[in-house]
Amino acid sequence: MLQQMRAKAAYIWIVIAVAFVGAYLFVDTSGLLGLGPITTSTTVASVDGRDILYTQWVDASSQMAQQQEQQQGRGLTLDERRQVEDQAFNEMVSSILLENEYERRGIRVTDAEIVEMARYNPPPQFQQLPDLQTDGRFDAAKYQRFLASPAARQQGILVNLENYYRSEIPKQKLFSQIAGDVYISDTRLWTIYKDTHDSATVSYLSFKPVPTKEQKTAVTDAEISAYYNAHRKDFERAGSATLSIVSIPRRPTAADTAETLAKTKALRDEIAKGAKFEDVAKRESDDTSSGAKGGDLGRSVKGAYVKAFDDAIFSLPIGTMSQPVKTEFGFHIVRVDKRTADTAYAHHLLKLVKQGDSAATKTDRLADQLATHAAGSIVASAFDTTAKAIGLLISRITVTEGQPAEYLGRQVPSASAWAFSGVAVGESSDLFDDEAAYYLVRLDSIRDGGAQNLAVVKDEVRDLVARQKALDAVIPKAQAMAKEAAGSTLEAAATTAGRPVEKDGPFARSTPVAAFGFVSEVSGAAFTLTVGAVSEPVRTEDAVFVIRVDKRVSADTAKWSMQKSTQRLQVTNSMRDQKVRIYLDNLRKAAKIVDKRKELNAAQRRQAI
Template identity: 30%
Template structure:
């Protein structure tokens, strides 16, 4: 039994060793600023006064890298790894502070009880805890933990100690979560409301006056009106801090030399395929098309018109068993092998060799970017340095806090730089598609946007309010006739309105042309008896009057059968929402200083 445990432990060691090279590339390749030696002597941030060194964060990154590599067998996205590791670290630190504040500790008895009741996921993968079918056997697991002989084998003992350490690290947070969620409950009325929202149905007829039908000539807006609206709704025009960057992009575009390198690789693969090597194996090992590579390059059957023209022309010329010369499309170089032809279709496999910037191309672009950065730092002006080189300077315009930078895309490091560094600061940044040299040129603090900036928005809002009132006015004669006992169809016909009908819908449903989860839906479910009509109801697109045609109540018998299942679902969702919101509240109140942008690309 224990030999399997030793074997598995040995395998994990080999996986760890195999990932070492990738981990080192990750560790040494994060920063392109050329300032690595300074970076590793500084802190990357603080949480509630607790400093986080670059070395500590780097160790966490390396552990996260190895874990991802072991679990998936793939390389992680390094930018995502930086973001996720930081969020995890901040969360752990603020929760640790909360544990100390509440005095939550773990006893030895709690460790034993917790391990017996909650086998760790990693333990379930050990063969020593599995039955003959490879399924986790909880009896074997508990016997292993409670058998005194377990501690006589060094390998088994080390596993138990490892699980104990794991339990001691998990239990305090589990107890904290239980304390936070102790008051979260779901009442019977809440369960019924959820079920009813999903199962009670109504069908209505209605008359509408779309706002777009109101002529523009009737909704003219003067400057005084707009200023009055702006003053009355100033809080709606509040915005957070804004920053503005200038940047020069050096796109990672492959050169002719890169294309020739890819062509040579494709020609070599074509020769190997013709020489008898298994085409499917070559595709699995070398194709840059992940979708088909897993299937040995198999594209299945296809007709003319389903593939890009260059690929298709060659594929339909080949005979079954033939391998093509490399074919260039916008995706790269393809080697095609036709497997079969029938009914005007071709079944083929392919190997894709993408044309990507090579190391020399990327080194050249990087050197250009660094050269511009150094010149810009000398003169203190990116635009001046770029113009001297004949390079185009782009402007992001003002943007808000987050991870998105206009013109560049998702770039958390640049967004952090924009809101934390000094105006005038310069830096370089490597994106997926380009190298960038960036200068922070302006920043505005949070506040109400000036009227001049929002004048267009104010004008549209005032016009919309006028359209609503005019649309409601057009429906008032109809409302008066309904109040006198006339039905919607008859009254609408007399006044020249078109009557429309919905299909049956629920409170959670969507109504074509009307929308969902709006005042129309709310009004429909206030109607109790067929023939009952609503008052005037407005949404963002029209004013309406509704009349109930049919109401189908929720099935109370089915509700009784499903009541506890629904309660469990609501409770699980609510507990997750409450705990997430509570953690976010802790982080918002915490004193967090984030300096990742100085050291990492993310």
């Protein structure tokens, strides 16, 4: 079998050749190539002295991007490409770190292990293939026949399986060494169960002081420095940028809506008269992702879609086709193929409500003017002058590195990734667009991510120190009320002070309580105080509480015993996963990683201008 795998290695070279061409196109279209001397030996990063070549990274990014584009049936935005690039980079770094660990620990993989795994432990994606299932379940016999078939050899599947297991088997061996010794005792299982099933109900008084202007002014520079030095990690921030933005909406008219509805009805009639739903969906659906699959939505969970669409999927008789269903996305035709109480398998066809030809022509002319006179300009004033000339409102937005830009409640495609791609302050973007509008942005300012200097966050630190002082100031008052409540009742003490008694619960130890915060000292006190007793003041980050436990219910040991085996399996797997994640995180933190991506892309962009 292994000889068969290797005999088809020539097929992989075809894939590599195609991927190389795709990689070049990916770099070219994403703006990574400029006039700079990027060569086959240019390194984009190094991990503990091992280089990652720029071309390797681009090739991996390209393959991932192509896969996503095929799945979604459309091109990726710059934001999505940035995510793909980051994913490819992180996987390459992780691969080197793992290979170093395999070498250090002497982990190897044999040919016999690969054959055994390939035959009897197929990859998860194979188990999901419809052609390898019987009655909705993976059929091992079908899988074995497929492996022995000429198709598996001709399509290079055997070679791909060998490569997959050469990567996967040593990883499994390493993870087994790291976390194979995890054992959860009954005592620990009971404690975990109690954390989610013990409950408490409390009454409380809260003191949430707001620092006064005088308290903020009284904070000294020495106090600010001391707090900042003690909490430096709290002031790490993602990069941020301020952008000027203009948009040209693609607003459809009532006539456009009526025309789209008529078109949707005509398509429904076509299907009703005998046309195959899947063929019409492939030809006409504006949902390019499902449309490429004949409108197949796969498995849908109740509540996953907007209400009108969700209602249609879970109310239509199975096998029937809906009338046009209107949502914020347009008009849908839905056919339900199979359904249970909370899941369904359905097909749909979407027609977006778009501008008619006349309105679209006017919009496109405005967009052309904007693109011609301002897009890509390195002259900051060109943005303002052009926007004013064609009557566009200039707005300001702040974007965070790694997150899509938002404007008027909608995501702006590509703007965020562009802002952090090495462009200069004052530079304008290319024209971006989606189904709702055209967009142009200009970079007005940018701040690098990471630990922020004290000068940048000084006002924030001042407020935090002032808040701590304000909490210090209310402690004596809270102590006096706790003492009075202990001698009478919480209600009596509250009445005397003119404060309301608030209630919360029942809640478990692990339940976030909005009033107290997640994993709060107050929640801890609620499970240690005697029922009916009043606490001393309990201080959190932004408030002080005096509480009384009104009721506490302990977890049921009989119910715990009934589910203990299942719980042990779940907790063991969770703790093993956690131990592996921590190990890998520490491995990465300890590694010397030199990342040149920003510098290379910025240099390429500067040379291309």
